[in-house]
Amino acid sequence: MLAPSSLPSPIAMTESQNKKDLAYARTKISFDVKDMTNYLYGGSENVDQRRYIIDLIAKDPIFNKDDWGWLNHTDAVKRGIAMSTRLAEIKMEHDLNDMDFATMVEAVDDTLPILLHNGAFIPVITSQGTDEQIDKWITPAEKFQIIGCYAQTELGHGSNLARLETTATFVRDTDEWEINSTTFTAAKWWIGGLGALCTHAVVQARLFIDGKDYGAHVFVVPLRSLEDHRTFPGIEIGDIGPKAYNGFNKMDNGFARFTKYRIPRENMLMRFSKVSRDGVFTKPPHAKLSYGSMVLLRSFLIKQMALYLSRATTVATRYLTVRRQFNNPTSRNDADVNPDLETQVINYPMVQNRLFPMIAQAYALFAAGSVMMNMYINLMTGLSSGNIGDLAEVHAMSSALKSYCTTIGAAGTEECRKLMGGHGFSYFTGLAHLFASIVPSNTYEGDNYVLTQQMARYLLKEVKTARTNPDKVTPFSKYLLLPLNTQAFSRTTCAVAQPSDWLKPEIQLAAFEHRCARLAFELSDAVDAAGADPDSDKTWSDHNIECYRVSHAHAQYTMVLWFIQSIQEAHNPDADAERRAEPASVKVLERLSHLHALHTIQTNLADFVEDGYFSPAQCQSLRAQVKGLVASLADEVIGLVDAFDHPDFLLNSALGASDGNAYKRLWDKAQTEPLNKREVCDGYEEYIRPLLKKHGDVKL
Amino acid sequence: MLAPSSLPSPIAMTESQNKKDLAYARTKISFDVKDMTNYLYGGSENVDQRRYIIDLIAKDPIFNKDDWGWLNHTDAVKRGIAMSTRLAEIKMEHDLNDMDFATMVEAVDDTLPILLHNGAFIPVITSQGTDEQIDKWITPAEKFQIIGCYAQTELGHGSNLARLETTATFVRDTDEWEINSTTFTAAKWWIGGLGALCTHAVVQARLFIDGKDYGAHVFVVPLRSLEDHRTFPGIEIGDIGPKAYNGFNKMDNGFARFTKYRIPRENMLMRFSKVSRDGVFTKPPHAKLSYGSMVLLRSFLIKQMALYLSRATTVATRYLTVRRQFNNPTSRNDADVNPDLETQVINYPMVQNRLFPMIAQAYALFAAGSVMMNMYINLMTGLSSGNIGDLAEVHAMSSALKSYCTTIGAAGTEECRKLMGGHGFSYFTGLAHLFASIVPSNTYEGDNYVLTQQMARYLLKEVKTARTNPDKVTPFSKYLLLPLNTQAFSRTTCAVAQPSDWLKPEIQLAAFEHRCARLAFELSDAVDAAGADPDSDKTWSDHNIECYRVSHAHAQYTMVLWFIQSIQEAHNPDADAERRAEPASVKVLERLSHLHALHTIQTNLADFVEDGYFSPAQCQSLRAQVKGLVASLADEVIGLVDAFDHPDFLLNSALGASDGNAYKRLWDKAQTEPLNKREVCDGYEEYIRPLLKKHGDVKL
Incomplete structure (x- = not known):
């Protein structure tokens, strides 16, 4: 083994072997990778469009992922909001359809506060609202003049829709619904977009008329003022805190409690079930249409x-x-x-x-x-x-x-x-x-x-x-x-x-x-x-x-x-x-x-x-x-x-990048750790030195 | 269903049902839980001692876990250092043995920069050092006048000890070893305690005398000055950054590169293999003694x-x-x-x-x-x-x-x-x-x-x-x-x-x-x-x-x-x-x-x-x-x-505490999310409002 000074740059040697290994492996492939990619994505047009969309995201600095490893939930939500609004802007600027939007989300590679707006709020209103309701809410929703989420899960109930504890009680006098979180466990919980971003929600609540329970139905509920984003009186909203494995870190999964909160009768989505001005309930033609x-x-x-x-x-x-x-x-x-x-x-x-x-x-x-x-x-x-x-x-x-x-x-x-x-x-x-x-x-x-x-x-x-x-x-x-x-x-x-x-x-x-x-x-x-x-x-x-x-x-x-x-x-x-x-x-x-x-x-x-x-x-x-x-x-x-055709921006992996330069990238990433900006660590004077000196100096 | 105002406090109701459920389940147990605990831990003395140690940790505010969910790696390491030095102090104050120290670590419930000091640095020197070497390093190590880690893994090698690329070359003139990271991938990597805390390391390096490779051996290497904690010339040290799932977040897993770094010949641990003043190498009696x-x-x-x-x-x-x-x-x-x-x-x-x-x-x-x-x-x-x-x-x-x-x-x-x-x-x-x-x-x-x-x-x-x-x-x-x-x-x-x-x-x-x-x-x-x-x-x-x-x-x-x-x-x-x-x-x-x-x-x-x-x-x-x-x-x-006898402090779980009060605790934890301190979220003026207003006001 030679002394280090007589060797070529060790970094260059490693880089070159890593890259050589991947390049050599590629010489042995028996098929055309591009052809395989086209098979996977259903043709080259799809492949090109996916790449185009991912590049759109990759070149926008707000979607840069370099500091993600250090964001705690509180900071991550702010980032998630910034990314959300930019996503909305790009969608409008480029007039992207649902499939392209899905590709943007793939490229962004994190769950954002805005996702349920297009993923649930709009679809639920579109499929369960009347034409007038669609016109009223979907038109501004598509221009992001309102931003919505979907509130079903509660602290005490997930799967069991029939036992949800949020109620919407018909108030005949004023032609309104009164929304109540009747119990402690009735609090809506886990609702993505609710904690910080959204102005509206579609809320699953059990419908009551004259004391009779008609089961879970869907209501459009304004949450925050469109003027100053403050929560309306009668609603208590917050973020439920960090998630396992730092997952969904940028998502403002939230909770909400309603106390005698009033909304107009027309805010119930009435394509299938209906309630008339005089409180008559009409059943939907088929119970499973919402499947x-x-x-x-x-x-x-x-x-x-x-x-x-x-x-x-x-x-x-x-x-x-x-x-x-x-x-x-x-x-x-x-x-x-x-x-x-x-x-x-x-x-x-x-x-x-x-x-x-x-x-x-x-x-x-x-x-x-x-x-x-x-x-x-x-x-x-x-x-x-x-x-x-x-x-x-x-x-x-x-x-x-x-x-x-x-x-x-x-x-x-x-x-x-x-x-x-x-x-x-x-x-x-x-x-x-x-x-x-x-x-x-x-x-x-x-x-x-x-x-x-x-x-x-x-x-x-x-x-x-x-x-x-x-x-x-x-x-x-x-x-x-x-x-x-x-x-x-x-x-x-x-x-x-x-x-x-x-x-x-x-x-x-x-x-x-x-x-x-x-x-x-x-x-x-x-x-x-x-x-x-x-x-x-x-x-x-x-x-x-x-x-x-x-x-x-x-x-x-x-x-x-x-x-x-x-x-x-x-x-x-x-x-x-x-x-x-x-x-x-x-x-x-x-x-x-x-x-x-x-x-x-x-x-x-x-x-x-x-x-x-x-x-x-x-x-x-x-x-x-x-x-x-x-x-x-x-x-x-x-x-x-x-052939899966995942660009490096999407993979965001020091070890899995397309050039194979794994060790060098891992090294470079480690250098970005903020701890490495200081020669002597934070906490030395306060903690380490007193311990080392507790029993006096030692000579070694 | 009653209106909320006529109900008893919903929080109290939920609390009470949750607690009742767990209490009722406990009435059905057919055996004595305490007896089972004694069986598991090998007698009541062990059970009591474990509880005593865990309580010792639980009552010390530095080990409080309430904000762990929000610490990023950079902040977590500082916390890890504070916890480490406190752990060392408690060990000395109470003169705790290895088993009690292990229980402290169990109670602390995170991997700390100091763990390899007692877990590897001391055991390796004790088992592989001569009596003089043990006297020289273990005496101050036990008083934490020096703090050590164990440096084996490299960027390019983990399991394959024989191919480690860090070398220790005998310098006959000065009776020293010259430690070198011969290649880029020779950098020590993943070494717990190295990134910030430790003053010393036992380093696995391949021993060379007169150009001949004698394989991997262990050397005691001073890393940082005992006076000001600065790294010695010839060593480049840093932290390798965050880990998967935020695991080992408080641990300063580090890297180190050595360039013509000199240590005395006596810093090679010589209970088994030995090198004399004139560079004669003596083999250990049995190759597997270090198993x-x-x-x-x-x-x-x-x-x-x-x-x-x-x-x-x-x-x-x-x-x-x-x-x-x-x-x-x-x-x-x-x-x-x-x-x-x-x-x-x-x-x-x-x-x-x-x-x-x-x-x-x-x-x-x-x-x-x-x-x-x-x-x-x-x-x-x-x-x-x-x-x-x-x-x-x-x-x-x-x-x-x-x-x-x-x-x-x-x-x-x-x-x-x-x-x-x-x-x-x-x-x-x-x-x-x-x-x-x-x-x-x-x-x-x-x-x-x-x-x-x-x-x-x-x-x-x-x-x-x-x-x-x-x-x-x-x-x-x-x-x-x-x-x-x-x-x-x-x-x-x-x-x-x-x-x-x-x-x-x-x-x-x-x-x-x-x-x-x-x-x-x-x-x-x-x-x-x-x-x-x-x-x-x-x-x-x-x-x-x-x-x-x-x-x-x-x-x-x-x-x-x-x-x-x-x-x-x-x-x-x-x-x-x-x-x-x-x-x-x-x-x-x-x-x-x-x-x-x-x-x-x-x-x-x-x-x-x-x-x-x-x-x-x-x-x-x-x-x-x-x-x-x-x-x-x-x-x-x-x-x-x-019967496993895990106290709530150890479990640190809103949903698994011993009183069963799951929903209430989950609610309380969510309230501690810093995002919830503000009524309108950070980023509203900067991001959300401009988006909502982009197409003008909407009347709903």
Whole structure:
């Protein structure tokens, strides 16, 4: 080893090796990255537009992320407000549509006080307000002359709408509603945008007329004066304080208590339910019409998980390509050029077997997000012409997928962070911020465990349909026809005879279908045996564990199916051009799809073995197949994550930037720590010196 | 519903119901909580001492936690320094031993700059220094006249000690070492205490004499002047910045670069390796003697996980007992007193089946922590008399358990947070802070995946021993004798014939032993077939997935075994009094132990099914048994978590305090958010008003 003075600049050497490693990895990719990106985003126009929007945000200094690691909640909210108003301005300046706005939010990469204005306030009024109400509030809302939030959750109630404790009581004399937080736990809580920014809220409150409870309804409630932003008398508002993991740090999640607060009768949204001047209540034509917005939010979350998990795997894949540790001669793909260096961490099979299946999941999430969003659009088209036929299935599907996808999104992001070892615990990986943004999705918009009851209830009805009217079973539940022949079904075993059989999509799907069908029928039998009624809650909760199992099984089946179908479309010459991909891309996509399907099976192996569907030998060969598929992707993964097309501004990661210059960036980031501005730390004179000197000076 | 004015104070009502719910739950406990606490901590003296120490911390204002949620890293480090010096003073004032110091650190509940002084600096010098060196540095270190840290990890290297890039080159002329950070990635990184507080470090550096590399050795390096705390010339030091999830926020994890920095030859720790005045190097008698401190740290982490997971389950159990949502008539245990209220969330079987197994794990962790710590003490006693016989087994065991226990500790804490639903995402649960403190343990002190190779290597040697010299197999690997009769082993099936058989410890242990034995022999055969050599790394990494499986299987087996043994001791009249428990406690402990064993099997079911050891019917009956055990604990869990004896100061949780007053505390905490001091938020004039007024006033 040479003395340092005779070496070239150590910084330059490290930079250059890091960059070389990533550049060299890119030489081995077998497909065109740009083509893969187009496949993921549905064509180059979408890709270009996304890049354009992200650049718009990246070049605006208010969205700079350099000091985010040091902002406490109090300061972060002020920043969140500044970012919010700028976002509103850009939207108006560039006349951006909802999709572009969503991309701006993706680029901003934090939850801002203004998000529920476009995300809930406007949609709820638009879908549940009369034409006059829409005209009255949406016109100024679109010009941000008023800014709104959505106030449902209370201190004591989240999911159980029927037991909300905020009331709106009809005051006949003045033709008004009196809004009251009747109890301590009636305080609205967690409401994004409420704590500081918003002038208005749509408030869920139980409607009372002459002492009679008509259940939860939605009211437009002015909160703060448009002149000086002061809260109106009768309302007490505040911010609920910091969140776990510094998540939603810039969001002013707030609370509100109402005391005899009056609003005009017309502030109740009356497209469906109505209350007349003389206090006559009219019911809506269909109780579930408002499910549409829940389906939208859940479908959107699935798309979001694709973007999030793809970011996490991008960062981990790039860093682990430049990180080297130990020398393992058999597990490396750069031995030809770097025989003397340690092994790149990404070449260890253990690392590959943890990381690559998540890349495959991210690809599957892209496919699932597209299909789910299309199902939503078709549903809304149907609904607008009075057709509610698909509502139950789409609602169940969006629930099951929301639960499963947000679970793997959060868990996968944290797993990527851990894959990065010691440095993964630095804030500068960018992944901790990402996890903190994702993980609340596991408990909001329907807790991931509770939500699985929706799919289970749906499947139980479909089991009945299969038994009584098999032709009426809906497309994604067709597998429920399998167990109708009980004898044959119980004897069914997996058809894999040789290893390559695992790579047949029909064999993969058959395994998932068998599992779903078995679990659904077992649940149905158990529910029947117990005399439980999914709609009445009688002993229903005793079956919730099995609901969770069958719902996640169905979600996994759907994900596998949709990913396979998306690839079939990608090499179908008759498909839309934006959905197609070149043969070289398709070849790798097929491997990813196999890995996704087989790894999902392996992770849930007991479900496939405990009834004898897989033999012991098949279990062994499945594990070998997964290992083989993982190994076969070693040269492709850097291309697969590059194809996600996440610019450095978005990743905001010292370790995962596109040039691979990880150590240098980590060093540079550390230099920005304000503590490093002083040679002797704050607190020396006050604390350290007295301690050191307490027993006198020491000579060493 | 009444108008608010005619109601009693809503706050008082909520308070009272919350408190009533917890109080009522406590009436149903079947055992004496105090007795259970004594069992957990090994006698009432330990319990009292722990409480005494925690109170000592709780009453000192410097350790107040009220503003922690708002401290950014820069401010937090200053706080960490103040807390550190106070901790040192208390230690000296009360002349506390290591165990009491550990309890102080538990009570402080954050990672402080001073921790590595007692946790690594002193132990390393004590174990690796000569008597003169111990006298020179430990005497002032114990009086905090110098404060030290431990500098091993570098920007480019963590685990691979042999490739550290910091060098210590012998300078014969002046009888000194020249310390150099030879490359950019040689910078010491992540070193706790280095960034701001410490005056000294023990530095791992590669020792060079006359150009020859003697590998990594340990040197005492002065960093900062004892007069003014300025860094000495030739050293560049700084703080590495904020960490993921705000974890280790008060810790000054630092970096350091050395340039031709000179220290005397005597600053090399020379109990084992030595370098004489004329540069002659003498090897240590046994290369693995320094493993002792690794075993200690890992054993300590297991104890720590017991404390952490027990805290997380305490908070979740209490909050879910007072949280009510929906009304489910069949799943509630308070229907006798509260027929009109919604169901307590803890009464839902889905919630119970997620939460209760973690309470059982926490109990199993207490048992495992004790056994492991005793194994360490016995090992050190042996080592001090030159007996290194147990070193390999204890080292492997501590590695396997560290990996498994810190994995379930972190995952369990996050699962508890999620169990708390929406409010679980508030900082004020206390669980986010806890998770951020735990989760780095999954990647430090040996990455949890890499570390499993230690146990796998050990088991592979034991497999050879079993085959060649079966009498020599060590106690915890006796199961390796099972597969020696290949035919009989492959035909072995689980002996459960009726449901109650699952509750026989010998049947539970047989299942774990069978699984471990199968996985170990499969690994051994695969390694042999590939011609891999665990010591040479030839194709070794291809087997690391299987290493992980077998190591976690062994860890789970050990945990189950030790928990069973601990309960056997608890009702053994001949056992030490501190280890005994009353019959009522033992009865519940046995149920916990069953749940722990069977839930662990269920979570890893494929391993027990895929070779036919369990039949399909046994799988079904196992699941039923787990559900039954969970349900049987419904009335006990509040007592089981109370028995952990964590005072409110330690839990620092609005939702998990001992009085159950969750909503009121959450409300009160929210009021402390500094944003709430202003009626109109910061940023209104600057950002919000211009946006609202951009298109003129609106009349609504």
